[in-house]
Amino acid sequence: MHSPTPRLPSRLARLLGWVAALLILLAVFAMYTAPGFMVMLADQLWACF
Numbered sequence: 001m002h003s004p005t006p007r008l009p010s011r012l013a014r015l016l017g018w019v020a021a022l023l024i025l026l027a028v029f030a031m032y033t034a035p036g037f038m039v040m041l042a043d044q045l046w047a048c049f
Helices: 008-032 035-047
Strands: none
């Protein structure tokens, strides 16, 4: 029969997924606070047109 609590590997995988998502979001936020990065991103976007 199924146990009512999730197995440890699935809980660990879920936790690692949340940690990875948080780290990615923090890295993106850190890049947006760097003015040089924003200028480079705008230049690259403008070059597409």
